[in-house]
Amino acid sequence: MLILVERCLEQPLIKRLLLLLLGVAVLFAIDLRGTGIGELLRPALGDPAESGLWGRFSYAVVLAVAIAINVVLVNLLPRRIQTLFVWVELLVLFLAFFWSFDLSYAFIAKRIGFLISQGAFTTIYISLVSSAIACVIALVMALAKMSSNAVSYGFASFYISFFRGLPLLMQIYLIYIGLPQMGFVVDPVPAGIAALSICYGAYLAEIFRAGILGVPRGQREAAAALGLKPGLIMRKIVLPQAMKLIVPPIGNQFIAMLKDSSLVSVVGVWELTFLARTQGRAEFKHLEMLITASLVYWAMSICFEMIQSRIETHYAKGDRR
């Protein structure tokens, strides 16, 4: 008996039918009566609120079958266009979701110029400068943590543990409010850049260390056998090969830093999140500005992703046959 069930389950058609049933069950559990589906099927099933269990079931079935047909149709397209098509469909779904908020597009059009020219520009500026400084700090800390010198190791491990352990917001406050107590009065933008570089330097140090450890030991031994000095080995042999392992996680962190730079707004820097929030609050229309700012952040992340992809191709040259 069990073998029969197993054989049945291996048939692709049965698998897809079971998936469809699962979809119907999930959509049934989420009561779709109050949503647009209910309104769409009003001619057939009457008032959504009063259609009871049968109504809920029908809405679930209709939506599940619609998604299934969609998937089948997309699979019929040529391979290359399929991915693009899925992207476009998901994008349209999200935009429809935003459109349902009933936003005031005139307000967005009025404010978006300054949002981008001041906000996006400041965010990118802060992120790029912090990334550069963080990379330098990270390389130094990673090498220090792998060294046999106890002072270097102690310093590096303390730095990494402390600045990964403190929340970034606390670090920004400490630098902006704490340093003046000692006599160094810092401006908001340098304080923000310092906090971001120090915090992300700690995270990136571990990524650098992982990359360097990932280069096979044989490379180092072969280089030593050829008579190269340790400094030269690190610079010319190990680091270039380590970059392949380092670039994807670092790209990840830089894109995360783009978003974390929004914390700098607490010290009064007029960057993207700060402007979105304050422009929105001025006329109590903050959802418009927040959605616009989110889409601008996404556009900037996409640019970073493209740059990362180029860098990865450059370092992967050695792998091409």
Place this chain on the structure above:
Amino acid sequence: MTIRHMLLAGFAAAIVALAPLGATAGESLDRVMKTKTLTLSSDASYPPQSFLNDKNEMDGFDVDVGREIAKRLGAELKIITPAWEIITAGKWQGRWDISVGSMTPTKERAQVLDFPAVYYYTPAAFAVHKDSKIASLAELDGKTVGVCGGCTYEAYLNKNLVIDAEGAPAFDYKVTPGTIRTYETDTNVFDDLKIGDGKRLDAVLSAQPTIEEAIKSGMPMKLVGGPVFYEPLAVAVDRGDPEFSAKIAEIVTAMHADGTLKTLSEKWYGVDYSTVKK
């Protein structure tokens, strides 16, 4: 021995060099007079007191009051926008000179800041959703009310409000809410009320001018009952500069006397809030 001596000398030199930087007290007035710039710290998300207008400049009642104070000091106004917690934490270290931000003078804040003068009294009022059937303060008992956390409004609902500034009129607790929900700021409170009457909140308690501004901008709310208490709001400066505090006090008193505050209040609120009503 030589290295140890050098290290000790280095430490001593560092301490001697840094010591004068710690003493910034008493310098605000000199700095303002010398640079002819009054640096104002303001919260950019608090319409109509301070907000970013269409030209993306800081504007509002508080900003106008600050501009007038700067004019009477013979200085230009410069505005920076640190977060509210940083402004109320004190120890400004000369990064900005004055805060005109509708700050309530409380005993805790008076430990780190000076409040030379009260410049207006803002009424606090309840508001409900436009479609709500509540029409009087008595009906608010037992309901869910939203307030901004840490504000005087939360203290009022918790029945432990202490306004320790002179000239504040007496008040009594007219409403006993069922549940109190706190939010980061007033606009978040209004957002939750906007979702629907009774869905997350039944009512909100906030400054009446802020509620009226929200209604004007299209928020579906309406006021319920009159003002429940008046809150004196003061100009704040850093502790430790009595001459600066005295000068500011003198300027604000003059602005009360010659009607400037009344004009500004009527410009932004339509009503004169600069003197207290009984």
